[in-house]
Amino acid sequence: MKLRLPFRLFPENMRHFGFIWIINMTIPLYYLLQLPFQKAWIGYAAVAILAFAFRQALWNTEGRLVYALIQITSVAILGYVYNPSFLYFGFYCIMAIGMLPTVRKVAFTVAYMVAAFVLTLYLFYQKAGEAVHLDFIPSLIILAILPFAMNSHRKAEQLRKQLRSANDEIERLIKNEERQRIARDLHDTLGHTLSLITLKGELVERLIPHDPERAVQEAKDIQATSRTVLKQVRELISDMRAVHLADELRQAGQILSSAGIGFETAGDAKRIRTSPVVMNILSMCLREAVTNVVKHSRAKHCKVELMEKAGSYVLKVHDDGVGIDGAGSELGQAGSGMLGMKERLSLIEGTLEFSKREETGTTLIITVPNVVKRQQTEGNR
Known part of the structure; x- marks a missing residue:
């Protein structure tokens, strides 16, 4: 039918x-x-x-x-x-x-x-x-030209749609491939080692009544194996693709420009050398801060400043708008965004400071540890 x-x-x-x-x-x-x-x-x-x-x-x-x-x-x-x-x-x-x-x-x-x-x-x-x-001749000329212009515009629009569709498909395939790669790596990295830890744990349980000294040695082997697994997992996470702060800064500039807000940067984001986890959290915090500026600040200008201090990176987001409640007591999206940033930063021992002055505007100060430098320092010791 x-x-x-x-x-x-x-x-x-x-x-x-x-x-x-x-x-x-x-x-x-x-x-x-x-x-x-x-x-x-x-x-x-x-x-x-x-x-x-x-x-x-x-x-x-x-x-x-x-x-x-x-x-x-x-x-x-x-x-x-x-x-x-x-x-x-x-x-x-x-x-x-x-x-x-x-x-x-x-x-x-x-x-x-x-x-x-x-x-x-x-x-x-x-x-x-x-x-x-x-x-009627001028109108006849226009009538003769317009169909070609319309046809060209229509084909260009079709190509843009096809390109967007192709990009979406490529992005989907990349995500699927990344998921499969992570699944394979996790299986290859953890499967055998966790099975080994399980077997050794059962062996320790049987050895404790009869051979305590060997049981202690097997327990030490389990600790060494677990440390190796932890190191492998960290390397696997570090190998995953991260959102770089430089890319997020470009995106922030486009968003602010679309909202009619002037944008200024200080510091070179490309020089940041830190773990993917820290980079992701720093980038997400910047995104949330810029979103708050666009939605709530009514600002005319925004400045993002990146600095490197002893063992840490400092990201400042300043706008000349009306600001929000730093304690996050407002029930709007701005307060929820501030709490979300604090929760993310707490995972990597980062901090969020907030200051608001009527004459100068609002400033968010985000501080995250420079994990790479800390690891190098501890390694030298």
Whole structure:
């Protein structure tokens, strides 16, 4: 059983514009109603055919060329039988022409339209015994150019959609591959070692009553093995892709610029050398801070400053807006965001400080440990 869709006059993307175009088609009726029916019936028929072909061309992709030619012919008949000013309804035709799939079809239809309208002007003024008026020539040139511009814009939009779709698919495949890689690494890294720890634990349990000294040695082997596992897990996490602060700064600049907020940076984020976990948390805190600036501060300018101190990195986000409650007592998103940042930073022994002054604005100071430098220092000891 074939599913019947509800009838719609125009495609969804046209919304109310399609009705505006149809209403404008009633303008010739004002002129035709002043004529006797014997003279006006051709005009009524031409307007009805034009409206029908206009609507069908929007839906019927396979027959779009035919409906475009029908529209052009209807407009030419109106111009020849009644008045050349009706040729301005050729602007209805260019929508269907611009939607044709190939440039060759667009060029053919435009050539047909130009030839039909030029012939209409010539025959009308020959019939009226007047010299051909040239005031329609500029509009005819525009009618000839617009379909190519519309066709080019439509194809560019299709390419952008295809590119977005391809990028989404690539991102999905990368995520799946990353998940599979992590699963393989975890299985290869932890599976055998955890099985070994389980076996040794059972062995220790059996040895304690009979051979305590060997049980102690086996327990020490379990501790050494567990440390090795912990080191392998840390290396695995460190090998995962992290969100770099430099990329997040670029994104922050785009967001602030879109909100009409001036953006300034100080310090080189590319020089940061820390673990992926710290980098991720620092980047997420920056994102949350910038979001709060855009949503709540009503600021005109924002400055992000990055500094390196003894054993730590300091990230300052300053804006000249009205600020928020530093204690997070507000029930809005800003307070929740502050609490979320504090919770993330507590995982890596980081801190969040907040200051607000009416004359200078609001400043967030985020401090995170330089894990890499700490490890190097401890290693030298």
